[in-house]
Amino acid sequence: MTTTSDRPVLVAGAWDAGAHDTWIPVLDPADLRRVVARVPALDAADIARTYDAAEAGARSWRAAGPLERGAVLLRAAGLLRERAADIARDLVLEMGKTLAEATGEVGKAADFFEYYGSMA
CATH class of the missing domain: 1.10.287 (Helix Hairpins)
Structure with missing residues (x-):
């Protein structure tokens, strides 16, 4: 990864950046001045939706x-x-x-x- 990239979360098979398009920098631990990626700052509703999708996925996995x-x-x-x-x-x-x-x-x-x- 040579440039900063956005890393959304995978929710129910789709990449999701959250409802507010707010990002948190991921820093290179060897050089804390260098941002190597960004991840979404999920709010409570985003997290609840993610958990609901995971629960549905677990049911599907159990049925497989x-x-x-x-x-x-x-x-x-x-x-x-x-x-x-x-x-x-x-x-x-x-x-x-x-x-x-x-x-x-x-x-x-x-x-x-x-x-x-x-x-x-």
């Missing part, structure tokens, strides 16, 4: 069969691996991790998704 769940986890693993370089770079900028550590974490997360996805 094991093969469907496994397919979702395997797809998530594939997306993590496909986007590993970008995700690792974001982890470095947003959390101050080393690139090696961040890359390892992305790979390990993909490993977990693959493991549990294959259990179906």
Whole structure:
């Protein structure tokens, strides 16, 4: 991430910046003068809507069969691996991790998704 980017939240499958278009800066922990991204400042109504969507998603997940769940986890693993370089770079900028550590974490997360996805 070379420029500041807005990072809305994912609510019910759609990216959402909240009702008020107010943003909070995410600072580079290695240089607190550098803004690496912005996240929405959600108000109580935004958060309630997000929780309601999560609850609906949990009901849908519970209703899904094991093969469907496994397919979702395997797809998530594939997306993590496909986007590993970008995700690792974001982890470095947003959390101050080393690139090696961040890359390892992305790979390990993909490993977990693959493991549990294959259990179906």
